[in-house]
Amino acid sequence: MGSLIVGLYRRFEHLIAEFAKFGVVGAMAAVVDLGGAGLMQGTHVVGPLTAKAISTAVATVVSYLGNRFWTFRDRDNHAPLRAWTVFIVLNLVGLAIAEAVIGITYYGMGLHDSLAYNAAQVIGTGLAMVFRYWSYKKWVFIAPPPAVEESLEPELANAG
Secondary structure, eight states: OHHHHHHHHHHHHHHHHHHHHHHHHHHHHHIIIIIHHHHHHHTTSSOHHHHHHHHHHHHHHHHHHHIIIIITGGGOOSOHHHHHHHHHHHHHHHHHHHHHHHHIIIIISOOOSHHHHHHHHHHHHHHHHHHHHHHIIIIISOOOOOOOOOOSHHHHHHHO
16 A cells, blocks of 8 residues: 555656645735735725735736746746736636636625625635646646657667
């Protein structure tokens, strides 16, 4: 049983480390996002959807920098402007996911208390996080193509 676990760990070691880094960066961005939106909404500085949009914009910058320079630093094979543009578009989709959950809770269900707002934020942000992890790997921080090994056949043909 132990060798099975060790074998699985070795097989997925890179993915586990990458996901752990993504989680740390995500946790920092979540503090900015959830905390900022909760503070703005709780003090009634702005409405619930505006609070979420502002906090998500700031958290997007934190997330991009952390993921670009730490989580996916080995995937530095695309122009920064292209990566940043796609990253922003994908974060807008993530924002729409989170906003939908908040909108349904706040406006659709009529739950206006802080507990309902924060629960909707956590659920919406969680759903958006799953989307973001998948989409970042697919379209922003793309793995470099595998190294192509040169064939030894021409050398063997010349040696004979």
